[in-house]
Amino acid sequence: MTPLDQVILFVVDLLALFAVYLIINTGLNIQQGITGIPNFGLVFAVAAGAYVSGGLSTRIAVSLLGTQTTLDPIFDNISVLQLVNPILRSQPPTAIALLILFLIIGGIAGAVMGLISSAPAVRLREDYLAITLLAFGEMLNVIAIGYKPLIGGPPGVAVPDIFGWAGQYRFYAGTLVLLLVATAIFAYAGYLIKTPLGRTLKAIRDNEIVARSLGKDITQYRTVSILIGSTLCGIGGSLWALYSGAVTPTYARFDWTFLPWLMILLGGMGSNRGTFVGTIIFVALNKLIIYYKYAFVGIVPFNIVWLNYLLLGLITVLVLIYRPEGIVREWSARKENLSAADKEAGSRGPGLKST
Amino acid sequence: MGSLLQVKDVKRSFGNLRALDGVTLNVDEKTVTILIGPNGSGKTTLINVITGLQKPDEGHIHYGSTEITGWSPQQIYRKGIARTFQIPSMFGKLTAFENLLVAEKNHPGESFTKSLVKGLWVKHERDAVEKASRILQLLGLSEQSNTPASLLSGGQMKLVEIGRALMSDANLYLLDEPVSGVNPTLAHEIFARIIGLREQYGITFFIVEHRLDIALQYVDYVNAMASGRLIAAGPPKQVISDPKVIEAYLGA
Numbered sequence: 001m002t003p004l005d006q007v008i009l010f011v012v013d014l015l016a017l018f019a020v021y022l023i024i025n026t027g028l029n030i031q032q033g034i035t036g037i038p039n040f041g042l043v044f045a046v047a048a049g050a051y052v053s054g055g056l057s058t059r060i061a062v063s064l065l066g067t068q069t070t071l072d073p074i075f076d077n078i079s080v081l082q083l084v085n086p087i088l089r090s091q092p093p094t095a096i097a098l099l100i101l102f103l104i105i106g107g108i109a110g111a112v113m114g115l116i117s118s119a120p121a122v123r124l125r126e127d128y129l130a131i132t133l134l135a136f137g138e139m140l141n142v143i144a145i146g147y148k149p150l151i152g153g154p155p156g157v158a159v160p161d162i163f164g165w166a167g168q169y170r171f172y173a174g175t176l177v178l179l180l181v182a183t184a185i186f187a188y189a190g191y192l193i194k195t196p197l198g199r200t201l202k203a204i205r206d207n208e209i210v211a212r213s214l215g216k217d218i219t220q221y222r223t224v225s226i227l228i229g230s231t232l233c234g235i236g237g238s239l240w241a242l243y244s245g246a247v248t249p250t251y252a253r254f255d256w257t258f259l260p261w262l263m264i265l266l267g268g269m270g271s272n273r274g275t276f277v278g279t280i281i282f283v284a285l286n287k288l289i290i291y292y293k294y295a296f297v298g299i300v301p302f303n304i305v306w307l308n309y310l311l312l313g314l315i316t317v318l319v320l321i322y323r324p325e326g327i328v329r330e331w332s333a334r335k336e337n338l339s340a341a342d343k344e345a346g347s348r349g350p351g352l353k354s355t
Numbered sequence: 356m357g358s359l360l361q362v363k364d365v366k367r368s369f370g371n372l373r374a375l376d377g378v379t380l381n382v383d384e385k386t387v388t389i390l391i392g393p394n395g396s397g398k399t400t401l402i403n404v405i406t407g408l409q410k411p412d413e414g415h416i417h418y419g420s421t422e423i424t425g426w427s428p429q430q431i432y433r434k435g436i437a438r439t440f441q442i443p444s445m446f447g448k449l450t451a452f453e454n455l456l457v458a459e460k461n462h463p464g465e466s467f468t469k470s471l472v473k474g475l476w477v478k479h480e481r482d483a484v485e486k487a488s489r490i491l492q493l494l495g496l497s498e499q500s501n502t503p504a505s506l507l508s509g510g511q512m513k514l515v516e517i518g519r520a521l522m523s524d525a526n527l528y529l530l531d532e533p534v535s536g537v538n539p540t541l542a543h544e545i546f547a548r549i550i551g552l553r554e555q556y557g558i559t560f561f562i563v564e565h566r567l568d569i570a571l572q573y574v575d576y577v578n579a580m581a582s583g584r585l586i587a588a589g590p591p592k593q594v595i596s597d598p599k600v601i602e603a604y605l606g607a
Contacts, residue, residue: 214523
C-alpha cells in the first residue's frame with residue numbers, strides 16, 4: 001500500500017465513523033439536547049438495529065432472493081452467504097433495495113426497543129428515568145450472547161454483502177451511503193428544531209410544570225422524542241452492521257452511549273450544528289490518537305491502550321469546566337440580540353428594571 | 356353578569372397542614388377580582404387546585420356550567436382557563452417570542468406526523484406568529500422578542516408570563532402576583548392593560564396580589580383569605596374596612 005492509499009483509507013474510515021456517529025448523536029441530541037431526556041441507554045436502540053439486522057438480514061435475503069438451501073442462515077451463516085452474496089454482487093439494484101429494507105427494519109427495531117425501554121420510564125423524574133434507561137442499555141448484549149438464534153452467540157454472524165457490487169470500492173460505496181443517510185437525518189433534525197413540535201419539546205425540557213399548565217401532554221411528547229431518537233439510533237446500528245459486514249455481541253455502553261454523550265457535550269447540547277461540530281472533532285481526535293498512540297509507548301507511565309480514553313476523558317472534563325454549554329451555544333444564531341440582552345441583564349439592579 | 360368560576364367548599368391538606376379549609380368563592384364574568392391574604396393563607400394552592408396542578412381533597416369547582424374538579428392541567432387549559440406563576444417561570448432557552456408561541460392551542464405542527472409536512476402547519480404558525488407579535492406589542496415587549504427568556508429582567512419575565520397566558524384565548528385568567536417585584540410605574544401599566552383587555556375582549560381576571568396600593572384602584576371585587584378560609588368578599592372599600600381583614604392582613 002502506498003502512503004496515498006493509506007491516507008485515503010484513513011479518511012474513508014474516518015468519514016464512515018463520523019457518519020454513523022452523526023446519525024446516533026443526532027438521535028441522542030433530539031432526546032437529551034432538545035427534550036431533556038437523559039438517555040443513558042442509547043446503546044439499547046443502536047444494538048437493537050445492529051442485532052436485528054444481523055439476525056434477519058441473511059434470512060430475509062435468502063427468502064426474497066429465492067435461494068434454495070436447507071442450511072440455517074445463522075448457524076451455517078458462511079455457507080449460506082456464499083450462495084447469497086454472488087447474487088447481490090451481480091444485481092446492484094436488488095442489493096440497494098435490500099439495503100433500504102434493512103434500514104427500515106433497523107429503524108423499526110430501534111423504535112420498538114426505544115418504546116419498550118421508555119414505556120415504564122417516561123413517567124419518572126429525570127434522574128430515575130436515567131437509571132432505568134441505563135439498566136435497559138445493558139440488557140441486549142446479554143440476550144445476544146445467550147440466545148444463539150439471534151446472531152449466533154459470542155462469535156456473531158456475517159451479514160449479506162450489500163455493497164459487494166462495488167468490488168474493490170466496497171468501503172467507498174458503504175461510506176458514501178453512510179454519509180448520505182447521515183446527511184438526510186441531520187437535515188431532518190435541523191428541520192425538526194424549527195417546527196412547532198421541536199419548540200414544544202424544548203419548552204418541556206426548560207420547564208415541565210409550565211408546559212403542563214399550557215396544555216402539553218408531557219408523557220406523549222417524551223414518547224415521541226424517544227421514538228424519533230431511537231429510530232435514528234436503530235438505523236445507525238443497522239447501517240453500521242451492514243457496513244462492517246458482521247455483527248458480534250459487542251455493542252457496548254462505552255462506544256454507543258458514553259462516546260455519543262461526550263460528543264454532544266463537546267459540541268453543545270440542543271444545537272444541531274453543535275452535534276455536527278462535536279462529532280467531527282471527537283471522531284477525528286479519537287482516530288488520530290489511536291493511529292499515533294504507539295509512538296508514545298514507554299513515554300507514558302501506563303499501558304498505551306488507555307491513552308485515547310484518558311485524553312478524551314480529560315477533554316470532556318475541560319469542556320465541562322470551561323465551556324459547559326459546549327462549543328456551539330444553542331442560541332448562538334441570535335448573537336446580536338444576545339449581547340444587547342446581556343448588557344440589560346447586567347444592569348438589572350435589585351429593584352428590577354422596567355421595560 | 357353570571358358567575359364564571361365557582362369554587363365550593365374546596366379542601367386540600369398537605370400532611371397536617373390544611374392549606375385550603377373549605378374555600379367557597381365566585382368569580383363573576385367580565386370582572387377583575389383579586390384575592391388577598393397573608394403569606395401561607397392558601398392563595399397559590401387555590402390557584403393550583405383550580406388549574407389542576409394539585410387535586411382537591413374535597414369540594415367542587417365549576418367553570419361556567421361544567422364541573423372541572425380533578426381535571427388534568429391540559430384539559431383545564433384547553434377548556435379556557437390560563438394561569439401565570441408567582442415566580443416567573445420561563446422556557447429559558449427559548450426567546451420571549453417562542454415562549455408565547457409554545458402557548459398556542461391545538462397547533463397542528465406539534466403532532467409528529469403533521470410536523471413532517473410544512474404545508475400542514477405553516478398557515479397556523481403564521482397566524483400564531485401574528486398573534487404573538489400583537490401581544491408582545493401590547494405588553495411593550497417588541498424589542499425583547501428575540502431575547503432568550505432567561506436573560507430578561509424580572510419585570511419583563513412577568514410580562515412574558517402574562518403574554519403567554521394571553522396566547523391561549525382563554526376566558527378566565529388566573530394571575531399569581533403579576534406585579535410583585537415590579538416597579539410602581541410598570542405595575543400601574545400592567546393593571547391598566549389588564550383593565551384594557553377586560554374592556555376590549557370581555558375576559559375575566561382572578562388575580563392574587565399583595566400590592567393593594569396599586570391593585571385596589573383597578574379591581575371590581577376583592578376576596579380575602581386567611582388560614583385556608585375565605586374571610587371576606589365584596590367591593591374593595593367594603594373588604595378593606597372589614598375588621599377581620601384588617602386583623603388578619605392589614606395588621607392595623
